[in-house]
């Protein structure tokens with residue numbers, strides 16, 4: 070069994086993020102492992118416990134993303150690698166996905182690639198499906214449960230949450246899955262895990278190491294802006310009783326054609 | 329006129345609402361060809377015309393009966409490659425993300441994903457989307473060449489009023505993969521019955537820790553029922569096991585943008601806001617007048633929800649003649 074988790078560091082979801090004068094999103098709080106990846110890492114550790122295999126954690130990004138890798142190691146994954154190259158600055162999702170796919174191939178022998186549902190900072194998950202196609206693996210997004218997995222027989226059975234209900238699907242391995250918060254209770258690192266992770270040597274691979282070139286970009290971010298302030302102040306509905314307030318609110322919503 | 333392809337997603341023989349919105353958006357950008365993949369697609373084809381398609385390319389085959397990413401993606405890639413449209417659009421649903429992301433990779437095309445606004449400038453797509461949990465807006469542009477892919481956020485664009493008198497040319501294509509080339513199989517589908525799909529809902533009534541327990545969702549459900557809305561929830565209530573995860577709104581749940589969002593007993597933590605701040609009108613009901621949710625709300629009621637919600641349900645029943 071070899072499971073690969075792909076991660077990155079993101080600002081804590083409670084961080085106050087604003088666009089500064091130079092047009093860059095900024096925050097002062099420390100970065101954390103992408104919150105969705107806590108479930109991905111935990112699922113890999115749970116699989117390791119049962120199937121006695123190996124798990125690798127990868128990132129494509131600058132030095133600050135090593136923190137997410139170390140978190141994964143501290144929780145119990147075996148090895149980590151980071152891809153970085155100056156040619157990746159401002160990468161679009163396609164180039165990013167090519168780098169991830171090439172890194173997974175370099176690590177080799179992956180049976181299952183696990184992503185968290187999305188990257189909480191960019192709100193993006195398109196790389197998940199792009200990576201799967203670049204690897205030629207089946208992809209199952211929105212996975213809420215692994216029902217069965219047989220590494221020797223190379224099959225997996227999962228439950229997926231689609232908009233209209235639950236889909237139970239089987240797939241051959243290797244496969245790529247993206248997991249939801251439903252899948253497990255996240256594990257947190259132990260003190261010993263943190264000490265071990267701090268000492269880990271994490272290799273850094275360039276695009277050349279992966280046999281890739283930056284190629285041409287298809288999309289680019291042209292600007293970040295702060296969202297418009299929510300219009301006007303809240304109007305507090307006053308009244309002597311619940312019934313009176315309810316009548317006023319209902320009238321206002323109907324009058325404003327909200328209902 | 330730009331040549332716009334829209335991958336038309338359907339469920340139980342009907343277009344999903346978000347796909348109708350994609351057809352509506354496509355019609356504002358050019359002439360729309362709907363791509364209808366499935367088994368027994370006559371009704372879906374009719375609907376695609378009614379919602380704005382000028383042309384339909386259809387693949388009707390047993391391998392496409394249940395949605396599976398591989399056969400759908402392989403076919404979308406082939407149809408786009410063979411026809412070289414200007415734009416390829418679809419809803420940013422679970423299925424839409426898989427198929428569109430996959431096909432963009434097959435064709436080495438770029439993709440603007442989960443966009444809330446989309447324009448064409450000098451022949452290239454320019455989109456805005458929410459990043460950092462809605463705390464920042466990102467403007468992203470297509471700069472490459474070849475077909476330009478984009479997936480659109482539910483309810484961010486308007487569907488056209490359906491016109492069943494419309495029709496057009498239908499051409500057929502064969503699937504790319506045969507059954508034994510497909511790694512995945514659907515075992516079963518358990519439809520969530522009696523619930524309005526959160527992502528499509530025009531009205532959402534959500535309960536937070538203030539509802540106190542599983543039974544506390546009763547007045548929330550009753551209000552939602554009178555308004556024809558869906559029931560949402562904060563993570564605190566989901567983690568407590570009071571309501572299934574499918575109802576969770578927020579950073580680690582669903583991102584919704586209904587016309588009306590009524591938050592009952594929800595404090596308005598930043599992670600909850602991430603899922604609902606783009607709602608058109610927000611109403612907050614909370615017994616603590618200092619709760620952060622009031623900073624987002626258009627209307628606020630400082631009151632105990634157990635006393636207030638039944639009165640509000642009653643007031644709407646009277647006014648809406650139910």
Ligand SMILES: Cc1cc2nc3c(=O)[nH]c(=O)nc-3n(C[C@H](O)[C@H](O)[C@H](O)COP(=O)(O)OP(=O)(O)OC[C@H]3O[C@@H](n4cnc5c(N)ncnc54)[C@H](O)[C@@H]3O)c2cc1C
Nearest residue numbers: 536537538562563564578579580581593594595600615633
């Ligand atoms: C990584 C991460 C991801 C997260 N993702 C999400 C997410 O997706 N969605 C989400 O919602 N949260 C999320 N959270 C959790 C979030 O931070 C809050 O803890 C959560 O939203 C709080 O839920 P709540 O508002 O229901 O509860 P509370 O914050 O406890 O608020 C309850 C409110 O109810 C009011 N109240 C109590 N009784 C009554 C009554 N009888 N009548 C009226 N009002 C009453 C109280 O005044 C209070 O304001 C996430 C947190 C983290 C760290």
Ligand SMILES: Nc1ncnc2c1ncn2[C@@H]1O[C@H](COP(=O)(O)O)[C@@H](O)[C@H]1O
Nearest residue numbers: 130131157158159160161162165193196
């Ligand atoms: N989902 C993604 N799609 C496209 N590029 C990404 C994605 N995630 C990370 N990147 C890129 O990876 C690099 C590291 O990310 P960051 O340090 O967060 O800027 C940057 O070049 C990002 O643009």
